[in-house]
Amino acid sequence: MSNENTVQVWDILVRVFHWSLVGTFVIAYITSEGDETLHIYAGYVVMGLIIFRVIWGFIGSRYARFSDFIYSPSAVIQYIKGLKSGQPKHYLGHNPAGGWMIVALLIGLFAISISGLMLDAAEDAKGPLAGVTVDLSVVKQAYADDDEGRSGGQSEEFWEEIHEASTNLTLLLIFLHIAGVAVSGRLHNENLVKAMITGKKKA
Secondary structure (H helix, E strand, O other): OOOOOEEEOOOHHHHHHHHHHHHHHHHHHHOOOOOHHHHHHHHHHHHHHHHHHHHHHHHOOHHHOHHHHOOOHHHHHHHHHHHHHOOOOOOOOOOHHHHHHHHHHHHHHHHHHHHHHHHHHHHHOOOOOOOOOOOOHHHHHHOOOOOHHHHOOHHHHHHHHHHHHHHHHHHHHHHHHHHHHHHHHHHHOOOHHHHHHHOEEEO
């Protein structure tokens, strides 16, 4: 029996969501230039996971709720100062910086998913958003001086650029998230990856 006191923090649904999202995002990313069907279905799963996580953020267990880890900007600043000094305040759930990173990642993944659905609809008139139209007058104006042959693909090109930009931004957020987990885990002497597997953290 371990003499280390632990407490259950992450419920099973949060853990399944986290690792499912990791796996599905990797599949979607590596198939972006290859298996289009697998890429699209992976995107559907990502969207479903995001919807679940938003709902669970309001009705889930204590540490899964947004109300538990969305802190004020001043709290975030104080936590970052603590990281720099090597003595950050310990939080059982997400720390202030990590909490806002979760929100940023959800927004980034949502942008990727929506733009992907719109791109699928613009390219082949497929998917749940087929037939949905968005006013792209600004885009049309930007391409006003282009040749006519290009004007028919304005919508497709627009959503492709949004899809790529949101993917690149989300990749940056993922790298920052991993770096934050490594730094925070080291300073608090916690294995945060293991915690997201077992659900338990040091009390």
